[in-house]
Structure formats: structure tokens, C-alpha cells
Amino acid sequence: MQSAQQLTPHLVRVVAGGPGISAFADNGTTDKYVKIRFPEHDVTRTYTVREFDPQAGTLTIDFVVHGDEGIAGPWAARTKPGDPLTCVGPGGAYTPDPAADWHLFAGDASALPAIGAALEALPTDARGAAYLLVEDITERLDLQAPAGVELNWLFHSPSGSDPTLLADAVAAAPWPAGRVQVFAHGERESMKALRAVLKGRDVAREDLSLSGYWAFGRTEDRFQAEKKEPIGQID
Ligand SMILES: Cc1cc2nc3c(=O)[nH]c(=O)nc-3n(C[C@H](O)[C@H](O)[C@H](O)COP(=O)(O)OP(=O)(O)OC[C@H]3O[C@@H](n4cnc5c(N)ncnc54)[C@H](O)[C@@H]3O)c2cc1C
Incomplete structure (x- = not known):
């Protein structure tokens, strides 16, 4: 190292x-x-x-x-x-598609590396919004993103303790017309809540990358094991 x-x-x-x-x-x-x-x-x-x-x-x-x-x-x-x-x-499975009309990113600090890499890979004329949930303002990163992609920072501590914040922010935001590609990852319960919101939106299955990266109160070993149990599944 x-x-x-x-x-x-x-x-x-x-x-x-x-x-x-x-x-x-x-x-x-x-x-x-x-x-x-x-x-x-x-x-x-x-x-x-x-x-x-x-x-x-x-x-x-x-x-x-x-x-x-x-x-x-x-x-x-x-x-x-x-x-x-x-x-x-x-x-790995996701790369932003330059042909999408709009991009939605949502995640907590664990997903900032993947979201940061995706934002940098977008064409300069890409449009979209990112909802980034971190503990407080000192955790904000200076991410490079196209001018048409709005970065919305949300704050809550401790991380993972409010599973509805990201979902509520996406639910309250305007939803554009056209083909939307979604990349959403982070704490598992937070992703479940977001998935429920996205079910009411017009997102093709192949344009949806959404999963838990970790679960509140679980080690990664437990989190991975729970993927075989109902609590670990996000449909
Ligand atoms: C595909 C994928 C990519 C990932 N990429 C990243 C990445 O780039 N950077 C990154 O930091 N994480 C990333 N994660 C998440 C990371 O694997 C987990 O956070 C992992 O549990 C951390 O291991 P640990 O040994 O620190 O804690 P563990 O031993 O797994 O857990 C101990 C305790 O810490 C809690 N905990 C775990 N992670 C967090 C967290 N992020 N915030 C608050 N509490 C937590 C657990 O709930 C548990 O109570 C990724 C996960 C996946 C599946």
C-alpha cells in the first residue's frame, strides 16, 4: 500500500x-x-x-x-x-449509459466511490440528479459532475439510522420524462425504501442498479448471509 x-x-x-x-x-x-x-x-x-x-x-x-x-x-x-x-x-455491473435521458444516483458514504466514478464517466451534456446521504457537512466531497447533474447532499447521523431519508428526497423531487437510468446503493433498509418509491416510477429493469452495500447493525458476513433470508432481499 x-x-x-x-x-x-x-x-x-x-x-x-x-x-x-x-x-x-x-x-x-x-x-x-x-x-x-x-x-x-x-x-x-x-x-x-x-x-x-x-x-x-x-x-x-x-x-x-x-x-x-x-x-x-x-x-x-x-x-x-x-x-x-x-x-x-x-x-461490477454498472456503467452510465450516455444514451439515457436522465440519471438518478442515490447512496450513502459507502456508495460515494461508485457514484463519484460514475459522475466522472458521464458525458458533459448528461442530465440528472444525485442524492448523497452523509453524516454531516464535513463529509461532503468535491465531486466532479456535469453541469446538468444536480448534487443534493443530505445529512444524518449515525449513518444508516434513518432508512427513509433518501427515499423521501427522491419521492419529493420532480421526475423527468424519458428514459431514466438509476444507480442506488447503500444501507440495505434505505435501499428497500427507495425501491418502494421507484416502483411507482417508470424505470426499466435493465436501467435499475439498486442493492444494499451494508446493513445497519450487521457485519458484512451477517449481511451477506441474510441475502438468502426474506429480510435480506430487495425485490
Ligand atoms: C459492491 C460493494 C461495494 C462497496 N464499496 C464500498 C466502498 O467503496 N467504501 C466503503 O466504505 N464501503 C463499501 N461497501 C460497504 C462495505 O463492504 C461494508 O460497509 C462493510 O460492512 C465494512 O466492513 P467492516 O469490517 O468495516 O464492518 P463490519 O464488520 O462488516 O460491520 C461492523 C459494524 O459496522 C457497521 N457498518 C458497516 N459499514 C458501515 C458504514 N458504511 N457506515 C456505518 N456503519 C457501518 C455494521 O452495520 C456493523 O454494525 C461496499 C459494499 C459492497 C457490497
């Missing part, structure tokens, strides 16, 4: 490098993610690749530091250059 930079009080940017980077096969999606291994705990944790730079031989990941609980968050808070970072991947 080459560097660790505090982007905000709760977000740490880790840049990984070294000979292993040449094995990374970019899949071209803006939500590409890897599974990071934490062998001392015998677990993996899932993280978006904020940027892969084959020329520089670097892979950038932004970690939400969410307190003392967990493995990856506390690791990111204390990591320093020279520490090893081992991951497998990438997975």
Missing part, C-alpha cells in the same frame, strides 16, 4: 500499488469492486475501486471509517504506507 489519506473525518483514501497491480483485469464498469482479504480474521470485505490507473500501477479505494466496530473500517483508520493489501476481483 502506497498511501493513506484522510479525505474527510469519516473517509480514508487508500492507494495500493506494487507488482501485484499488473494482475488486475479492469472490467470497465464504474462500480467495479474487490473483495479485500483480512487473513488474521479469516474474512473478506467488499470495496469499490474508486480508480484504477494502469499507467501509474495504482488502485484507489475509499473506506468509510465508521467507528471501532468491524474489521475493514478500523483497518483503514490505522493503516500506513507499506502495509499489505490483498484483494480478489473485480466484480
